Amino acid sequence: MKKRVSIKDIAEKVGVSTALVSYVLNGKEREARVGQEIAKKIRKVAADLNYQPNLIARGLKFGRTNTLGLIVADISNPFFATLARSIELEAQKNGYTVLFGSSDEQLDKSQNLINTFLSRQVDGLIITPVAGSQSQIEELKTKGIPFVLMDRGFSDLETSVVVTDNHEAMYSAVKLLTDNGYRKIGMIAYDTPLTHMQDRIKGYKDALKDAGIRFQSKWLKKVPFEDYKERVARAVLQLIDKKSQPVDALVFATNSISVQALKIIHAQKLVVPDDLGIISFDESDAFEFFYTSITYIKQNLNEISKKAVQTLLKNINSVTPKVERVIVPSTIVVGVSSGKKLKEKVVV
Amino acid sequence: MKKRVSIKDIAEKVGVSTALVSYVLNGKEREARVGQEIAKKIRKVAADLNYQPNLIARGLKFGRTNTLGLIVADISNPFFATLARSIELEAQKNGYTVLFGSSDEQLDKSQNLINTFLSRQVDGLIITPVAGSQSQIEELKTKGIPFVLMDRGFSDLETSVVVTDNHEAMYSAVKLLTDNGYRKIGMIAYDTPLTHMQDRIKGYKDALKDAGIRFQSKWLKKVPFEDYKERVARAVLQLIDKKSQPVDALVFATNSISVQALKIIHAQKLVVPDDLGIISFDESDAFEFFYTSITYIKQNLNEISKKAVQTLLKNINSVTPKVERVIVPSTIVVGVSSGKKLKEKVVV
Structure with missing residues (x-):
């Protein structure tokens, strides 16, 4: 690796002081009363030597690196990759x-990434927090590090956070199903205390309640992040089991759950939406080839990312940062899978 | 934003010099003959104040930031997101x-990202280069900046590069089709001079030649990156048009092309593999719901990423960096779409 060209190299070549070079390259030759001739020469030598200003060193002077740290669950997951792109x-x-890293929903990886990014002097952090990482987040608050949580937060911790309208979105989805005549609606969700999942589950239950349907605990299946594929498959088979009052519709709390569930529904030769109504939270490329179009909740990922960066920058630039909770509205993209108004079904 | 805790803060609190604190926190108290008692006190105060060592400042001393810049075409594309994850x-x-950025296959964005990352003092760059960006890459060589190209390179520029075995992979795919009795094999590729696409096209042509099939120029359709969806659709319709000797098999040069083409094939009610044999370069989640399993070339993305980082680090750490060309073998995952050995078809 060649040594980088420094101000000193330019000064030596021109035969002036480093201070003079610095004045010129920072556009302050007037203040320093540098002659036009010599300023021109300094600029030419800088260009000839391919001099790159060292923004990191300049940033350190002002306690800034103009770098943000982004911690997502998994950058190879299209959901987080899309967020990363807009960020x-x-x-x-x-x-x-932006520096990035993946926590894999694991506490130690999350802590390692936070430590690494802080020692790289990032100006702030955007984090999709791991379940149980409250103490890591609290430490950031204590240290006065600017940060914003994204996609999920903690109910027992007051922090700046940008999330989708999880409760509202799932409420509307389930209401669409009940409006269309479905009465025995199941849900498959991830088993985690994180607010985004809790809010979706609450939205599901509240919509059932408001439609006058009594929630049955066997309708709600929670699967772990680890080996979720197999667990989703098992959950679907239980929910559609004809021997024990099967559900007539299903909502899925994420797109990864949806894709796995649709594979089983397809293999079991159930007809969507006649045998089973379906709504997914988030879309997937895989939906394109399912034999019928899937109704899904479309989060405004672009807006979530934008707001996350904006909220973080406000924190960074404020002497007394405020805790801000931003909720971004989503929409429902209606396909065939959520059924039509089937009047006859309304009578149970 | 609170001011970060510095060595000076610790020194003031303990009532010693900053040099002493620096010795202790860098584990050099023995050399500096610092008393155990005072070393312990310094460590405790550092912990109490939540002191974070400034790796950036430390790195600058040695001309290193331990940061890499990654430039991909689009981080939200699952292909690049997967590479990013392994990197x-x-x-x-x-x-x-790792700092990351997306070039969108655009020359000006690529140049901007290179400039930004260099002024952030990255130790080196991993780049999936944009078509026509030779001069940008050549400038890096001139400046002595360590870098490695990934996924694609330039035939007219000698650089370190890590790529999949593009020619070999597409050759094997087309050979599989000819072995299975297909004779009129078309290809849809992107219209770009970048080596990865050129090598795939050459592999396709060489396999036809070695099977004794004369390549017909109307079999090869090149589509632009922009509005490729519509152009792929049109290309498929031309290739399968029954009025003008339709192809009996198709290879697709990327997964994005495959997904669009499969939609049209599905809509046209062609039966795969009987009416049309199919092989894709790279897989897609969307394949899971196509009515038959798709044969595809599986690149070893993990190995490509690993080799890219390793090659770059070798460059960074070497006084006389060597140009290294690494070719990573891929495999073919055989599904139903590439047909079976159909002996009767071999007789044309």
């Missing part, structure tokens, strides 16, 4: 670049 | 963190 764009607009 | 892991293993 990159919004950060760029504001003169920031 | 993150391999970088982490070596004590590096």
Whole structure:
């Protein structure tokens, strides 16, 4: 690796002081009363030597690196990759670049990433927090590190957070199903105390209640992140089992759950939406080839990312940062899978 | 934003010099003959104040930031997101963190990202280069910036590069089709001079030749990155048009092309593999719901990423970096879509 060209190299070549070079390259030759001739020469030598200003060193002077740290569950998951893309764009607009890392929903990885990013002097962090990481987040508060949680938060911890309208979105989805005549509606969700999942489950239950349907605990299946594929498969088979009052519709709390569930529904030759109504939270490329179009909740990922960066930058630039809770509305993209108004079904 | 705790803060609180604190926190108290009692006190105060060592400042002393810059076409594309994930892991293993950015296959965005990352003092760059960006890459060589190209390179520029065995992979795929009795094999590829696409096209042509089939130029359709969806649809319709000697098999140069083409094939009610044999370069989640399993070339993305980081680190740590060309073998995952040995079809 060649040594980088420094101000000293330019000064030596031109035969002036490093201070003079610094004045010129920072556009302050007037204040320093540098002659036009010599300023021109300094600029030419800098260009000839391919001099790159060291923004990191300059940033350190002002306690800034103009770098943000982004911690997602898994950057290879299209959901987080899409968020990362918009975060990159919004950060760029504001003169920031982004370091990224994946926590794999694991506490130790999350802590390692936080430590690494802090020792890299990031100006702030955007985090999709891991379940149980309250103490890690609390430590950031104590240290006064600017950060914002994204996609999920903690009910027992007051922090800045940008989330989708999880309760409202799932409520509307289930209401669409009850309006269309479905009465025995099941849900498959991840088993986690994180607010985004809790809010979706509550939205599901509240919609049932408001439709006058008594929730049955066997309708709600919670699967762990680990080996979720197999667990989703088992959950679907239990929910549609004809021997024990099967459900007539299903909502899935994430797109990864939806894809696995649809594979089983397909293999079991159930007809969607006649045998079973379906709504997914988030879309998937895989939906394109399912034999019927899938109704899904479409989060505004672009808006979530933008708001996350904006909220973080407000924190970074404020002497007395405020805790801000931003809820971004989503929409329902209605396909065939959620059925039509089937009047005859309404009579139970 | 609170000011970060510095060595000076610790020194003031303990009532010693900053040099002493620095010795202790860098584990050099023996060399500096610091008393055990005072070393212990310094460590305790550092912990109490939540002191984070400033790796950036430390790195600058040695001309290193332990940061890599990653430039992909689009981080929200699952292909690049998967590469990014493995790069993150391999970088982490070596004590590096990764800045990322998306070029959108655009020259100006690519140049902007290179400039930004260089002024952030990255130790090196991993780049999936944009078509026509030779001069940008050449400038990196001139400046002596360590870098490695990934996924694609330039035939007219000697650089370190890590790519899949594009020619070999597509050759094997087309050979599988000819072995299975297909004779009129078409290809849809992107219209770009980048080596990865050129090598795939050459592999396709060479396999036809070695099977004694004369390539017909109307079999090869090149579509632009922009509005590729519509162009792929049109290409498929032309290739399968019954009025003008339709093809009996198709290979697709990328997974994005495959998904669009399969939609049209599905809509046209062609039966795969009887009416049309199919092989894709790279897989897609969407394949899971196509009515038959798709044969595809599986690149070893994990190995490509690992080798990219390793090659780059070798460059960074070497005084006389060598140009290295790494070719990573891929495999073919055989599904139903590429047909079976149909002896009767061999007789044309």
